[in-house]
Amino acid sequence: MTAATMERTGQDGRPPAGKTGPLLRMDNVSRHFGTLKAVDGVTFEMHAGELRAVIGPNGAGKTTFFNLISGLLPPTGGKVIFEGEDITGQTIVERVAKGIVRTFQITEVLPDLSVFENIRIGVETALRLNARPWISRRERAAINSRVFELIDIVNLDGKANRIVGELAHGDQRVVEVAVALSANPRLLLLDEPTAGMGDHETDHMVDLIRRLHRDQGMTILFIEHDMDIVFGIAQRITVLDQGRVLAEGEPDAISADPRVRAAYLGSLE
Numbered sequence: 001m002t003a004a005t006m007e008r009t010g011q012d013g014r015p016p017a018g019k020t021g022p023l024l025r026m027d028n029v030s031r032h033f034g035t036l037k038a039v040d041g042v043t044f045e046m047h048a049g050e051l052r053a054v055i056g057p058n059g060a061g062k063t064t065f066f067n068l069i070s071g072l073l074p075p076t077g078g079k080v081i082f083e084g085e086d087i088t089g090q091t092i093v094e095r096v097a098k099g100i101v102r103t104f105q106i107t108e109v110l111p112d113l114s115v116f117e118n119i120r121i122g123v124e125t126a127l128r129l130n131a132r133p134w135i136s137r138r139e140r141a142a143i144n145s146r147v148f149e150l151i152d153i154v155n156l157d158g159k160a161n162r163i164v165g166e167l168a169h170g171d172q173r174v175v176e177v178a179v180a181l182s183a184n185p186r187l188l189l190l191d192e193p194t195a196g197m198g199d200h201e202t203d204h205m206v207d208l209i210r211r212l213h214r215d216q217g218m219t220i221l222f223i224e225h226d227m228d229i230v231f232g233i234a235q236r237i238t239v240l241d242q243g244r245v246l247a248e249g250e251p252d253a254i255s256a257d258p259r260v261r262a263a264y265l266g267s268l269e
């Protein structure tokens with residue numbers, strides 16, 4: 001475990017002393033589109049070091065929920081609190097600077113650039129160097145070192161010079177995760193990270209999520225439709241239905257909850 005990881009979570013994986021409050025809190029947050037209540041009065045807390053899944057039937061409000069956390073959408077009502085600060089009115093750029101970073105259902109990469117170049121742009125942006133006309137040799141070496149570190153973390157060794165658009169779908173999604181990691185997230189939001197993947201690609205992504213949580217001490221909130229993945233890796237699960245929190249708890253409690261089974265899981269039996 002690295003020093004940065006220990007600072008984030010403590011040696012036992014729990015929040016360090018003095019930081020026991022929730023990393024993220026949503027107080028009665030809603031987002032309405034006319035008469036449609038996509039998210040309706042959601043109250044939610046997540047602590048540093050958690051690996052949490054969000055599930056629910058189609059139309060439950062999961063992606064809107066992510067958009068409210070990341071700042072892509074402003075809430076109709078309620079507050080979003082991050083590390084004790086009210087960030088409700090802050091933009092997505094401001095939230096990224098605070099460490100709230102996300103990926104999307106549809107892969108967001110630069111397909112005509114290499115893996116290295118995609119990640120390098122992310123690193124330069126995180127360091128606020130990409131708008132500068134000149135970067136020193138020392139800064140360039142530090143950037144390159146960080147890029148190769150991220151390539152190693154996501155297991156894309158040997159593909160650094162490959163054009164991203166020529167990679168398999170699963171590898172493109174992994175590149176997107178690496179770019180997200182370049183922003184040094186305090187909270188990583190993964191929106192359906194295994195969507196459209198084959199079995200081997202899915203296994204790679206699941207292993208990556210596990211390692212980011214275990215080895216990097218990362219706090220991860222993910223949306224996923226594959227219940228084998230959800231119940232296999234999530235420490236806690238939040239169930240949304242019709243824009244509201246239907247249930248929340250550890251996997252065993254969620255799988256046994258009759259409300260969850262009626263709304264969602266029962267159809268999988």
